[in-house]
Amino acid sequence: MKSIISFSIMLFFSYSYAYAQEEEKYQFGIKAGVNYATLFGKDAFPESDRKVGYSFGVYTNYKLSHNFKIQPEIIWSLQGEETENKTRYNISYINIPIMLKWLKDRYYFELGPQLGVLTIHSNSSVPHDIRLDNFDTFDLLINVGLGYEVAEDWNIGIRYSHGLTNLVNGLDLKNSVFYIGFSYRIH
Numbered sequence: 001m002k003s004i005i006s007f008s009i010m011l012f013f014s015y016s017y018a019y020a021q022e023e024e025k026y027q028f029g030i031k032a033g034v035n036y037a038t039l040f041g042k043d044a045f046p047e048s049d050r051k052v053g054y055s056f057g058v059y060t061n062y063k064l065s066h067n068f069k070i071q072p073e074i075i076w077s078l079q080g081e082e083t084e085n086k087t088r089y090n091i092s093y094i095n096i097p098i099m100l101k102w103l104k105d106r107y108y109f110e111l112g113p114q115l116g117v118l119t120i121h122s123n124s125s126v127p128h129d130i131r132l133d134n135f136d137t138f139d140l141l142i143n144v145g146l147g148y149e150v151a152e153d154w155n156i157g158i159r160y161s162h163g164l165t166n167l168v169n170g171l172d173l174k175n176s177v178f179y180i181g182f183s184y185r186i187h
Contacts, residue, residue, distance in 0.1 A: 026187075028060040029153070033181015037079035039089070040163070041172035044081075051089075053078030055179065061101065069101040071110070076119070079177055091135070091167070091175075092120040097143050106149040114141040114161060116175070139175060140165045153185040 035053040038044075057075030064070055074096055080089040093116035101110045116139035141164060147157030163174030 025063045026060065027185050028058065028187055029183055029185040030056070030058055031073065031075065031181055031183040032056040033179050035077060035079055036178040037081065038176050039081045039167070039173050040176045041166070041174050043168075043171040043173045050178075051080045051082040053080065053092075055095075055181065057095075059183065067103050069103065071097075071099045071101055071112075073097050073099070077116075077177070077179075079175060090120065091118070093117060093139060094119055095141075095161075097161075099143065099145075108147045108149075108155075108157075110143070110145045110147070110157075110159070112143055114143050115139070116141065135168055136166065138165070139163065139167060141175060141177075145179075155183045155185075157181060157183065 033055055035055055036050040037053055038050045055075050055077035057073055059071055059073040061069045061071035074094065076092065077095050078090065078092045080091040082089075095114050095116045097112055097114035099110040099112035101108050118135055118137050118139065121135045141161045143159055143161050145157055145159030147155050149155050157180070159179045161175065161177040161179070163176060165174065167173050167175060
């Protein structure tokens, strides 16, 4: 798994560097933000609350037209859930969203699919009778977001990720993540 992740990151940067040399059609940068995550579905805990996590990563984008860009990203994200009695599920992913961005003046709207690759899942503070096991390695979500260019190379944005696949074999349990963060364009 580590070799796949390393290869993906090397491929991402190679792609970004090679194509950033052309005009202003290609750009790349870094992102970081705060996640508010929970799990939903018929097998979710009814008394659960959103877990605060964080995420960081890199992106590249390609200008399709004056108002449209396509933006693949590689983001490490801490997600999960926290219940009222502080029982926590810590789940982290390397997320690979591919966003279609529509730009209008200094604003943007984005929509696209996301593949998550499970890196960590922890049940350490969870009572044995409600622990989750057999996590799926992959998670598929749909993203929608809004953003604003606050300065020439700086953007602030919000995004919602809605899970489409179950996280655990045999349970109706999916990810739901609100994200707010900044991005900085390097080139």
